[in-house]
Amino acid sequence: MMKIKYYIYNFVKNYILKTRDFIFVSFDYFFKKDKILKIMLNRMNGVYNNSLTLEATNVCNADCVFCIYGKKDDKKFYMDMNLFKKIADEFLLNSMNNNRTVSLTPTIGDPLVDPFFIERLDYLKRTNVGKVVFFTNAINLSNKLSNKLVNDYADILDIHISWGGYDRETYKKVMGVDKFERALSNVKYLIKIIGETKTNFKLDISSRCSPLDYRGDVWNEFKVFQQNGLIGISKIDIFDNWGGEIDKKDLEEADLQMKYEPLKKGACKLLFQPPVIHADGIVSACHCRDSSSSLKIGDINSMSYTDILNSEKRLEIIKQQQNGTFPDICQKCNTYVSIYNKFWREAN
Numbered sequence: 001m002m003k004i005k006y007y008i009y010n011f012v013k014n015y016i017l018k019t020r021d022f023i024f025v026s027f028d029y030f031f032k033k034d035k036i037l038k039i040m041l042n043r044m045n046g047v048y049n050n051s052l053t054l055e056a057t058n059v060c061n062a063d064c065v066f067c068i069y070g071k072k073d074d075k076k077f078y079m080d081m082n083l084f085k086k087i088a089d090e091f092l093l094n095s096m097n098n099n100r101t102v103s104l105t106p107t108i109g110d111p112l113v114d115p116f117f118i119e120r121l122d123y124l125k126r127t128n129v130g131k132v133v134f135f136t137n138a139i140n141l142s143n144k145l146s147n148k149l150v151n152d153y154a155d156i157l158d159i160h161i162s163w164g165g166y167d168r169e170t171y172k173k174v175m176g177v178d179k180f181e182r183a184l185s186n187v188k189y190l191i192k193i194i195g196e197t198k199t200n201f202k203l204d205i206s207s208r209c210s211p212l213d214y215r216g217d218v219w220n221e222f223k224v225f226q227q228n229g230l231i232g233i234s235k236i237d238i239f240d241n242w243g244g245e246i247d248k249k250d251l252e253e254a255d256l257q258m259k260y261e262p263l264k265k266g267a268c269k270l271l272f273q274p275p276v277i278h279a280d281g282i283v284s285a286c287h288c289r290d291s292s293s294s295l296k297i298g299d300i301n302s303m304s305y306t307d308i309l310n311s312e313k314r315l316e317i318i319k320q321q322q323n324g325t326f327p328d329i330c331q332k333c334n335t336y337v338s339i340y341n342k343f344w345r346e347a348n
């Protein structure tokens with residue numbers, strides 16, 4: 001019964017959001033087209049340049065139902081350490097001192113499978129880059145690694161744990177691997193030492209399961225950790241299709257809901273956020289969903305990051321979308337958010 005109610009609730013919610021977006025996007029597109037584009041272009045050259053989105057690796061040890069990893073046969077890479085340093089150095093030189101952020105997981109990949117992970121953290125800390133943000137499934141979060149993260153990097157880290165469910169079966173359905181106990185024991189150890197050392201460590205449990213599965217002993221335990229200020233819990237209950245590669249049916253088998261198909265009017269907001277530097281050095285215009293670099297705007301092996309940010313190709317993709325021409329991946333993508341959607345424009 002709960003499940004039926006949940007499906008009806010989501011159906012109605014999706015319908016309302018889709019209708020609301022249709023009305024407001026159409027209005028702003030017809031009456032404020034140039035004004036909003038100008039604001040977005042200014043923003044693209046300003047605050048967003050304080051964030052670096054750099055995929056340290058595209059290798060992962062899970063196979064989440066809502067993620068493109070495992071559904072495409074892309075080549076796997078760990079970013080070369082010299083290339084990593086070159087990018088970090090250029091970013092430091094050209095960004096403002098305060099509020100700088102490096103995201104190590106803008107698309108896919110788990111940083112804890114990366115053999116250079118600690119070397120990368122060391123370099124970013126030594127060069128005083130600012131915050132380092134990443135998502136991990138915590139399967140490789142050994143106790144030794146947790147000790148190191150809390151003792152040596154607490155001041156720069158902002159960690160999000162992708163959490164596919166609060167019991168073994170749900171977790172397996174969502175994460176595609178039978179590693180619930182291992183991930184749980186790793187996370188509980190990290191939380192324990194955060195509590196013992198009383199460090200101001202930023203740890204977020206990013207729930208990636210149906211709200212129907214927010215229950216049971218582990219859920220209750222996590223709620224207590226949250227009440228004690230040891231972790232945050234963030235939730236996503238509607239999932240997107242990663243450029244058309246994720247099947248609605250597969251999501252539904254794990255009790256997850258697919259996002260509605262948005263009205264495509266004007267350029268996608270994600271083109272105005274920092275582009276992704278992939279682990280092989282190819283740079284994609286899309287902020288998070290182009291894992292195969294279909295929207296390539298440069299190659300950091302042979303170009304500077306600044307030249308890529310200011311490249312004609314980047315502007316060309318924006319112009320094409322403004323005129324209603326969407327590359328194949330964008331045509332199928334429901335992650336798309338119009339820059340004329342005032343409800344989502346400001347959200348990250």
Ligand code: SF4
Nearest residue numbers: 060062064067069109
């Ligand atoms: S852990 Fe992250 S990268 Fe790996 S499959 Fe899941 S969502 Fe994708």
Ligand code: SF4
Nearest residue numbers: 268286330333335336
């Ligand atoms: S439509 Fe999708 S793939 Fe294209 S830029 Fe937007 S989020 Fe990226």
